[in-house]
Amino acid sequence: MKRISLLLAMTAVLSGCQTMGPEPELNTRSVYSGDNSLLYQVRKQASSADQAMQMAEMAYQAGDLDQSLYQYLRAIELEPKRYEALVGVGRIHRERGNTQLAEMAFGEVLTNQPDNLDALAEMGMLRLAQRDHKGAQDLLFKAVELDQRRLGSDKGSPHDVAALKVDSKSPLKVYNALGVLADLNNDFPLSEAYYRLAMLIEPRSVLVQNSLGYSYYMAGQWPDAERTYQRGISYDASYKPLWRNYGLLLARMGRYEEALSAFEQISNRAQASNDVGYVCLLEGKLDDAEQFFRSAIEQSPAHYDMAWENLKRVQQVRRIRQMGGNPNSVAAIPPSAPAVQ
Incomplete structure (x- = not known):
């Protein structure tokens, strides 16, 4: 695929397109035209590839992935062989779940630079x-x-x-x-x-603390997992995957109020109650599960369909038990996947 087609595809995703039809034969200028478009504004702002890269990294660190992606694309436009920019483009698409676009970006880098360490890591x-x-x-x-x-x-x-x-x-x-x-x-x-x-x-990498805590959790070393998660929180309390894994651990340990507090760091009270209830359900603690699901419904009765569905699961498991069926009909708890970002 030509580089311009790659840029067009990535721009289409940013524009909210969920599916892509035939790629139009447009030149770079037509993609960036329009005073009111973010792309045009970026073109006026970044006058060099180095400047675009700096702006892209700053936007990425600030969590503004759209702006970061546009800046990486601007760097590529100014310097087509700026492969570190293409790695940045692929990283954003990987994190967003745009697998095909991420593969396309990393693949192009590795075709031209087989030993590019960043591209190998991301791929x-x-x-x-x-x-x-x-x-x-x-x-x-x-x-x-x-x-x-x-x-x-x-x-x-x-x-x-x-x-x-x-x-x-x-x-x-x-x-x-x-x-x-x-x-x-x-x-x-x-x-x-x-x-x-x-x-x-x-x-002081919170990513590594989360991964190590998850490892201890999977190995059944829960006190070690708790200490590791707490250490990670002390490094960066804004890291959401860590709070979720910490909440799962606390719920598994039966420390429900603490688990609720952990989940509330990344969601509202209704979602937190549902998450704790789900852990209870998977462990067969049906009375506790029902209590948390009902609490979630009371907090968000009009919109919390998930809690209703989980409450139905509790009732189904109860009926199965009463009929002498398999009480372990609910799958074992799936731990939150370790983050690799």
């Missing part, structure tokens, strides 16, 4: 999200090998974590993602070893 995380564990491992291992080569380590191998070296320039996301991959394979000692490496790269 590896994309494969991990797609549950392609072998594909993810191959990409992430290649990134580790490149990092070890940069550090001048001839002994460092992804298969021998104890021999790996890292520094502040090492790709945090790569080592964190390898920890997540080990967790998915129930190899908790290996995952912890990768997370320890990641913490050497960035000691």
Whole structure:
């Protein structure tokens, strides 16, 4: 696909298009035309690729992904071989779940720069999200090998974590993602070893604290998980995935009021009550589950369809029990997937 088609496709997603038809034969100027369009404003603001990259990174850190994406596209327009900008474009699409566009961006970078560490890391995380564990491992291992080569380590191998070296320039996301991959394979000692490496790269990374806490949670080491989540919160209390995992842990431990408070950091009281109720339901604590679902409904009676559906599940499980059926008819609790962003 031509680069202009890639830009057009990405712009279409930003415009709210859920499906894309045949790609129009438009030039770059026509895409950016119009004084009232954000693209046109960006074109007037960023006069160099370096300036566009700086603005893109600032917007990304501020959570303004639309502005960040436009700025990355502006950098590519000004400097077509600015592959770090294309990695940024792919990262945003990966985080938004636009898999095809993310793959397109990372694929183009790796076609031109097969050893681009950032692109390897991002494509590896994309494969991990797609549950392609072998594909993810191959990409992430290649990134580790490149990092070890940069550090001048001839002994460092992804298969021998104890021999790996890292520094502040090492790709945090790569080592964190390898920890997540080990967790998915129930190899908790290996995952912890990768997370320890990641913490050497960035000691106060909330991403790594969340992943390590999740690992302890999956391994049944709940006190360790709690301490790790609390440490992560002390680093950055705005990180939503951590609060959700912390809430799940507290609910599993039967500390419902604390779980409600944790969930309320990322949602309203009705949603928090529903989440705690769902944990109770999955653990077979039907009376507690019913109490939390009814509380959620009372707080949002007109709009909280999910709580009604979950309350029906409680009643179904009760009927099954009364009929002598399988009381474990509800699936085991699915822990929140570890974040790899």
